[in-house]
Amino acid sequence: MHPDPADAVSRSPSLTDALREGIIRGVFVPNQRLIESDLTAQYRVSRSAVRDALSELAVEGLVQRVQNRGARVRAVSIDEAVEIIEVRSAVEALCARKAAESVTEAQVLELREMGHRMQDAVDAGELEHYSSLNKRLHRRIVEISGQMTASATIERLRAQSVRHQFRLAMQPGRAAVSLPEHLEIIEAIAARDPEKAVKLMENHMDSIALAISASGR
Known part of the structure; x- marks a missing residue:
């Protein structure tokens, strides 16, 4: 059973850390879409906080952002x-x-x-x-x-x-x-x-x- 993502963010110093941990542990799987509205509700944060976190993870190479198609977990073969x-x-x-x-x-x-x-x-x-x-x-x-x-x-x-x-x-x-x-x-x-x-x-x-x-x- 995967941990509740909302619990993860409560233990983490930042939303970026919580999402990163979720990707590492397989809570979010490769190619899974990361929908801003869903993440806002799951983690009880603002939409701008989600955007900022996804941008940071895109720089790290964990998230892929496609224009007009949102973000998804980057699949690394x-x-x-x-x-x-x-x-x-x-x-x-x-x-x-x-x-x-x-x-x-x-x-x-x-x-x-x-x-x-x-x-x-x-x-x-x-x-x-x-x-x-x-x-x-x-x-x-x-x-x-x-x-x-x-x-x-x-x-x-x-x-x-x-x-x-x-x-x-x-x-x-x-x-x-x-x-x-x-x-x-x-x-x-x-x-x-x-x-x-x-x-x-x-x-x-x-x-x-x-x-x-x-x-x-």
């Missing part, structure tokens, strides 16, 4: 999702390199603590929590790298393939594959080994691309 991951791989590998070159002792401790929390989430079978920590780790590595242009690029790319990645994260056994990859990346950065950090990040992103591709067969 398996092939396109894989292509997005491949592009992200190059950018995130750069960030892993820069993070390994500039990481501080305090940041090493922070990354290792995140790794411990990810391990605890997997051990407890808390896949959604693990997925959230996974995203946070990737974002923190980018922040440590100081590559703000890369950060903006990654966020746009992540948004477009995020539904595929959420479904992948919920697959039984997937966390057991990705967790060791994340822990190795953390240790390469902690060891200030840029070349190893790059290779491990590329391998990790290749693993995601292969898993998404396999999920479509």
Whole structure:
């Protein structure tokens, strides 16, 4: 049973976040029309708020707006999702390199603590929590790298393939594959080994691309 969208917006800091979460979790499915009047009633917000939210999600690549035909959830094919991951791989590998070159002792401790929390989430079978920590780790590595242009690029790319990645994260056994990859990346950065950090990040992103591709067969 899907959650009530109105409940989602009450927990969310913005309508944009609530709609994004609904798209990621499949409350709104690919190619589904997003009718402004329906969303206004569902979320108990103004029509202008709905328009603004849909505009933001269109920029992120989650919503497609067609003149005189309204908005719909953008359908991202398996092939396109894989292509997005491949592009992200190059950018995130750069960030892993820069993070390994500039990481501080305090940041090493922070990354290792995140790794411990990810391990605890997997051990407890808390896949959604693990997925959230996974995203946070990737974002923190980018922040440590100081590559703000890369950060903006990654966020746009992540948004477009995020539904595929959420479904992948919920697959039984997937966390057991990705967790060791994340822990190795953390240790390469902690060891200030840029070349190893790059290779491990590329391998990790290749693993995601292969898993998404396999999920479509």
